Amino acid sequence: MSLVQLTVNGTRQQVDVPPMKRLLDVLREDLALTGSKEGCGEGECGACAVLLDGVLVNSCLVPALQVNGSRLCTIEGVSTEGRLHPIQQCFLECGGAQCGICTPGMILATQHLLDKYPHPTMEQIQEGLAGNLCRCTGYMRIFEAVQEAAKVA
Amino acid sequence: MGYTPQSGTGLLGSSPLRKEGRDKVLGASRYIDDQSLPGMWHGATVRSAIARGRIRSISYDPAVDWAQYAIVTAADIPGENTIVHLTRDHPCLARATVNHPEEPIVLLAHPDKTALLAGVRGVRIDYDPLPGVFTIEESEAAVAANDTERIIWEGSDAGGTANCFKQYCMYSGDAAETEAGLEAAFDTADFIVEGEYATGAQEQLYIENNGVIAECFRKPSGGIESVCVRGSMQCPFYLVHALTLVFDLPEDKCRVIQVETGGAFGGKEDFPSVIGSHAALLAMKCGHPVKMTYDRAEDMAATTKRHPSRTRHRTAVSKEGRLLGGTVDFAIDGGAYATLSPVVLSRGTIHAPGPYKWPHLRVRAKAMATNLPPHGAFRGFGAPQSLFGLERHMDKIARTIGLSPEELRRRNFLGTGDCTATGQPLNEPVDMQHLLTRALHEAGYHEKLARFTVENKTSSIKRGVGFASFMHGTGFTGSGERRLNSLVHLDLLPEGRPQILVSSTEFGQGTNTILCQVAAQTLQLPYDEITIARPDTSVVPNSGPTVASRTAMIVGKLIERASQQMLATLRAHAALPEAHTADDFHAAGLRYLAKHGTLRESVRYEPPTKIYWDDDLYRGDAYPGYAWAVYVAEVAVDMNTYMATCTRFDALQEVGKVMHPVLAKGQIEGGVAQGIGYALYEKCMWKEGRMMNNQMTNYIMPTSADLPPIHVHFEEVPSIHGPGGAKGIGELPMDGPAPAILNAIENATGVAFNTIPLLPEDIFERFTSLGHPHGGSEDLDVTVDRDTRTEAVEVTA
Incomplete structure (x- = not known):
């Protein structure tokens, strides 16, 4: 131990x-x-x-x-006192979470991506999230959530 | 974006926030592996190492302290050793023989999860191997040669014949008249076009593996009082039914609770009956709650996948491009036990004619047994397989007779008032001509067709466009909905707010959200006023399984009726005004509850009076409604790497009223992504019936970097059968991508590929075997279709 x-x-x-x-x-x-x-x-x-x-x-x-x-x-640790982080709010509104099982990892990958590229191109989003598999959404709602989050943040 | 909470009218068609969405983005949703019960043990499965054989002995390594483990074999099963679906051929645990790799034989439980691996390794099973069959062709050959050694399945309590779980023969009219019509059609046709098309197995690949926690409760006398299983699943009452047989208990003693489910896609329709029964047997044996969760490798190797298929078409066509008659031979590989194969086959059979008029058509279909783990439900349920064959074949017909793929389809589309091949009149409006026009326009199809033809001449990247036209039936096939006889409840909670009670489950598609929208709109209440109970079979009624694109249309309609009933009750007995606010509703609700104690509206499915299906003749109204679609794919094939990539996708569908645009788009995009994976990425590699690439490392599903922009377009033609005019959309998007993509690849390369999945090595092999190692030259021989095992295109006249 x-x-x-x-x-x-x-x-x-x-x-x-x-x-x-x-x-x-x-x-x-x-x-x-x-x-x-x-x-x-x-x-x-x-x-x-x-x-x-x-x-x-x-x-x-x-x-x-x-x-x-x-x-x-x-x-x-992403939300504060029960208040959704803008990334979480955008995932919720854009339909970025379906079954929800990939969502925690996807949101942390988004946070990491936006720290690196506050205004990412579509290519940067696609590459940045390529290590997180989602079987439900086909990623399009997630891309939209990331773009919206970049506007808000 | 732009969500504004809405109430009553207009709520259907808006996009309120997903009911359970907040917990999901917080990471606070509790999936089964996030839960535990006091004193809980962990379970594991000892599985067959061979594909087929007799079990000679089971022995236990003396180096393991077996006193610490609970051990379950077939001999411990208190009821019937069967996992019931439609037949009883599928054992819960293998007793004397095994029929596929990874078949469960022994179950182990231990308080410490980390001790399970040593236990599984310590169980030694000796076999006398028997020869196996691993493909549709091998299974057929055994029957044809009456090779009794390779007859691996001999029929069941529910029918079937040697190596064949189920057969259908579907005629477009009276059988004798259709046969005569076919003969005449083939005699007089200007062209007869033949083709063979094949699809591979596909793993559902939900990101959350199968898992359950089971409890077994004893009577004071020691006998089994009841069992309870909670877990990741689509159909709680399927598991109840399975448990009643395995434990010989009545239904009310088998409680099943669905917990938050991390994706399913059909993969958690029938399989939870297996893992749920296993965990409950271990709980019975050890006297503790038992959690069983598979890891990825076990889930991929041992659980169900999409049925591989083979479709053979022979079609009589006039030189004007009219379909005069056709025969379709459709075969699927069911794996070792019948499970759901008969109904998968049924949907595949009924979708085989596509959205076209067939003056004379015969579809012969069969589900063959092989020594693979049983194949099962996966989004589309047989339709993606037969529609792949049809939509590739339509392009082949077009090429053969010299029409464009577009024009051939236009000359044969079904329209309003026409009859489908099962004799179902299309009474609701159908406008495939318009859908095709709009889809091709949205995709820029004609412009690209012209441009790519020029550009491809000087480029090693060959680009192309292709499309597929298709439909998907909503709800259970044929008389299925009548038999299900679904029931829903709508309760008024003590604080005067409505709660929906159904067994329809949420696993990402949006069940919770859309059913609450239906209730809110009908009750003229804000969306947030409505809650939905967790599917717990001790609480909710059986509203049927969550499958077959039936939840929105069928269950949604029941919720609409229950809501109307509740309004009528409160107006008649609690002075609810005609136009009411939420406060009026609460007040009326409380008045009613004060007087009557409770309010529960129960509504049962009532078959539409004009819908009828004949199971014996296999004719009639196959589905209450259809969603119609045209999907357009744009591809690029790199002739240096032989990699085919989908570069843009346009999905146009007519699905009735779109209940929730954001969720609906998400459903279509997700289905298209799975369809792109089905066509270009996801290949199950088999060896002696065992999946060899049972890891995410070597079974490749599309990542965010692999997918093209997916453009989703809706046409809304309200249907009378669904709430607010909605139809089902869940499975539809799985049907179109694969044929559209392969049609586009033929357009790009001039070579017809008729087998999916189509990976770079398959394209490489084809081009090199054509004798053109550099590929892509203009003189590629397209008249001989080498991928199609039926090579000849017979041209008469």
């Missing part, structure tokens, strides 16, 4: 877990943050995506030990 200290959504946390435990499982099991989802377990679908020190990562591929001392943002 290893003692891992990290800051999750602004709160300092400490967990005692096997060093190779997946960050995804640490979040879901040890910290009860179930917003990050497992879709494939091999870094293909992006449903478990989180921001690790500002970098978009698939938490199913990150061992717990590696996040010691890191700052983490999960979907639970």
